[in-house]
Amino acid sequence: MKDEQIYERINGVFRDIFDDDSITVNANTTADDIEDWDSLEHINLIVAIEEEFGMKFNMNEVTTMKNVGEMVEIIKVRATK
Amino acid sequence: MNLTSLTFLLFCIITLFFYFIVPKKIQWYVLLIASTIFIFYGNLTKFTFLEVLLVLLASYFGARKIDSEKGKKRTYYLLGSIGVILGILFLLKYTNLLLVTFNHLFNLFKVKYKFKLITRNSPIGISYYSLIMIGYLIDVYRGGCKAEKNIFKVALFMYYFPIIPSGPFTRYNDMKKELYEPHKFNYDALCSGLVRCLWGLFKIFVISQRISIFVNTVYGDLVTYNGFFTVIAALLFTLQLYTNFSGSIDIIMGVSEIMGINLPENFNAPFLSRTITELWRNWHITLGAWLKDYIFYPLLKSNFMQSLNKKYRKKIGRKKAKKIPLYLSMLIMWILIGVWHGGTYNFIIATGLLQFIYIFLEDVLAPVMDKINRKLKINPYRKTYRLFQMIRTYVLFSFSLIFFRAPSIKKAIDIIKSIFVWNPWVLTDNSTLFKAGLNIHNFRVLIIAIIVLFIIEKRIKKGNVRKQLFRQNIVVRWALIYMLILSIIVFGCYGVGFDPASFIYRQF
Numbered sequence: 001m002k003d004e005q006i007y008e009r010i011n012g013v014f015r016d017i018f019d020d021d022s023i024t025v026n027a028n029t030t031a032d033d034i035e036d037w038d039s040l041e042h043i044n045l046i047v048a049i050e051e052e053f054g055m056k057f058n059m060n061e062v063t064t065m066k067n068v069g070e071m072v073e074i075i076k077v078r079a080t081k
Numbered sequence: 082m083n084l085t086s087l088t089f090l091l092f093c094i095i096t097l098f099f100y101f102i103v104p105k106k107i108q109w110y111v112l113l114i115a116s117t118i119f120i121f122y123g124n125l126t127k128f129t130f131l132e133v134l135l136v137l138l139a140s141y142f143g144a145r146k147i148d149s150e151k152g153k154k155r156t157y158y159l160l161g162s163i164g165v166i167l168g169i170l171f172l173l174k175y176t177n178l179l180l181v182t183f184n185h186l187f188n189l190f191k192v193k194y195k196f197k198l199i200t201r202n203s204p205i206g207i208s209y210y211s212l213i214m215i216g217y218l219i220d221v222y223r224g225g226c227k228a229e230k231n232i233f234k235v236a237l238f239m240y241y242f243p244i245i246p247s248g249p250f251t252r253y254n255d256m257k258k259e260l261y262e263p264h265k266f267n268y269d270a271l272c273s274g275l276v277r278c279l280w281g282l283f284k285i286f287v288i289s290q291r292i293s294i295f296v297n298t299v300y301g302d303l304v305t306y307n308g309f310f311t312v313i314a315a316l317l318f319t320l321q322l323y324t325n326f327s328g329s330i331d332i333i334m335g336v337s338e339i340m341g342i343n344l345p346e347n348f349n350a351p352f353l354s355r356t357i358t359e360l361w362r363n364w365h366i367t368l369g370a371w372l373k374d375y376i377f378y379p380l381l382k383s384n385f386m387q388s389l390n391k392k393y394r395k396k397i398g399r400k401k402a403k404k405i406p407l408y409l410s411m412l413i414m415w416i417l418i419g420v421w422h423g424g425t426y427n428f429i430i431a432t433g434l435l436q437f438i439y440i441f442l443e444d445v446l447a448p449v450m451d452k453i454n455r456k457l458k459i460n461p462y463r464k465t466y467r468l469f470q471m472i473r474t475y476v477l478f479s480f481s482l483i484f485f486r487a488p489s490i491k492k493a494i495d496i497i498k499s500i501f502v503w504n505p506w507v508l509t510d511n512s513t514l515f516k517a518g519l520n521i522h523n524f525r526v527l528i529i530a531i532i533v534l535f536i537i538e539k540r541i542k543k544g545n546v547r548k549q550l551f552r553q554n555i556v557v558r559w560a561l562i563y564m565l566i567l568s569i570i571v572f573g574c575y576g577v578g579f580d581p582a583s584f585i586y587r588q589f
Contacts, residue, residue: 039373039377040407042378043378043381043382044403044407046382047382047387047390058223058224059223059378059379059382060220060223060224060225062378062382063225063373063374063378064225
C-alpha cells in the first residue's frame with residue numbers, strides 16, 4: 001500500500017471519529033493538533049484504525065506513539081486490508 | 082525523614098557533597114546508599130526490611146524472567162511478580178479496609194463478632210514504589226524497555242530517595258539516563274534547584290501551615306464554628322492540600338535538579354482549570370499518566386469493553402455506544418484512584434466516586450450547557466465566563482475534599498450539615514472570623530500569599546519562571562530571592578501546635 005492511500009484512509013477514520021471533515025493529518029500530526037484528541041478518545045481512534053486496516057497495535061505502541069507518522073509505519077508492516 | 086526538617090537539609094548536603102566528589106562512575110552508588118538510608122530512616126524493622134527486599138526481588142527477577150522467557154510463561158512471570166507486590170501492598174494498607182467492611186456486615190446481620198484492626202509499620206513510600214515497580218514490569222512485558230541486569234540499579238530506580246515521600250511516579254525508560262549517568266556539578270542548576278526548594282517551602286510554611294490552623298480549628302469544633310466558617314474552611318483546605326503536596330514536590334524536584342536529575346512534573350496550575358476533567362490533567366499528573374497507561378487504556382481496549390461497544394452500536398448509535406465502555410472504564414479507574422489514596426471509604430468517595438460523577442456529568446451535560454449558553458447569549462470564550470468556570474471547578478473540587486479531610490463518612494456528613502447554618506455576619510462584623518485560630522494579620526498575610534501563588538502559577542503555566550528570574554540583572558534577581566527567603570522566615574508558621582511533619586500526602 002502506498003503512503004498516500006494509507007493517509008487517505010486514516011483521514012477518513014479521523015474525520016469520522018472526531019466528527020470534523022476539515023481534518024487532514026500528516027506524519028507530524030500529534031494529539032496537540034486536534035482539539036478533541038484526548039486520552040478518552042485515543043483508544044476509540046486506535047480501535048477504529050485497527051478495524052480499518054485489519055491489524056492490532058500492542059499496548060506499548062498505543063501508549064508511546066508520538067505522532068501519526070509512527071502510526072503509519074506500524075500500519076505499513078501489519079495491515080491486512 | 083521530613084522534607085522540611087533540618088535533618089533532611091543536612092542529609093541533602095552530605096549526599097550532594099559525596100555525589101559530586103566521588104568518581105563519576107560510582108556516582109549513582111552514592112544515591113543508592115543515601116536512598117537506602119532514607120527509606121529505612123527511623124523505620125528499620127525486620128518487617129519493613131523484608132517488605133522492601135521482597136518487592137525489589139520480585140521486580141528484579143520477574144523482569145529478567147519476562148525478558149528471557151517466551152510465550153505464556155512471560156505472562157505467568159508478570160502476573161506472579163505483580164501478585165507479590167500487590168499482595169504486600171494490600172496486606173499492609175488495605176487489610177483494615179476489608180476488616181472494617183466485614184465489621185459493618187456483621188453489624189448489619191447482627192453478628193456480635195468484631196475484627197480487631199491491625200497496626201503495623203509499613204515502609205514509607207510503599208504506595209509509590211509498588212506502582213512504580215508494577216509499571217516497570219509491565220513495560221518490560223510490553224517490550225517498552227529491557228530488564229535491568231544490575232539489581233542495585235533496580236533498587237535505586239525503585240526507591241530513589243526524593244520520590245519516596247510523595248512521588249512523582251517515574252518510568253524506567255525516562256529514569257535510567259537521569260539516575261545512572263554521571264552528572265557534573267553545575268552552579269546554575271544549584272541556584273535554580275534552590276529557588277525551587279524555596280518556593281516549595283513558601284507554599285508549605287506560609288500558605289499550607291497557616292491554613293491548617295484555621296481548618297483544624299473549624300473542623301475540630303463544628304458546634305462553635307459552622308455556616309460560613311465551614312464554607313471558608315472547606316474552600317481553604319483545597320489550597321492547603323495543594324500547597325502542601327505541590328510544595329513537597331517542589332522540594333523533591335529542586336533537590337533532584339541540583340544533582341542534574343530531571344523528574345516528570347506532577348502539577349501544572351490545576352486551579353486555573355475550567356473543568357474537573359481539566360483539573361485532573363493538571364493535578365497529580367504522573368499518577369494520572371500511570372493509571373492511563375496501565376489500567377485505563379488496557380481496560381478500554383479489552384475485548385470485553387470493545388464487544389460492549391459493538392453490542393450497543395446498533396441499538397443506540399455509534400456515538401452513544403462508545404461512551405458505555407468509556408464510562409465503565411472510568412468508573413473502575415476512579416474507584417481504584419480512591420482506593421490508592423487511602424484504605425478507607427471516605428477516600429473512595431472523595432478521590433474516586435465523586436470525581437467520576439463530576440466528570441461523567443461534565444461530559445453528559447456539555448451539550449445542555451452549550452444550549453443554555455446559546456439561549457442566554459453567553460460567550461464561553463469570555464474571560465468572565467472562564468473565571469466563573471474556574472471558580473465552579475474549584476468549589477466542586479473543594480466539596481469532594483471534605484470527604485478527603487474528614488476521618489470518616491459520618492464526620493464528612495456532619496461537616497456538610499454544619500454548612501447549613503445561616504451566619505453571614507461572620508463575614509461582615511470585624512472580629513468573629515478572626516477567632517478561629519487566624520487573626521486579622523494572619524488572614525492578610527494569607528490572602529497576599531495566595532495572590533502571589535496564583536500570579537506565579539499563571540506565569541509558570543506560560544513559561545519557565547526561574548529562567549526568567551535568572552535573566553534579570555543581579556540587583557533584581559537577588560532582591561526577589563531575598564524577599565522569598567525573608568517571607569518564609571518572617572511569615573512561615575512554625576510555632577507550637579503546628580506540626581510540619583504531618584505531610585498530608587505522605588501517608589499514602
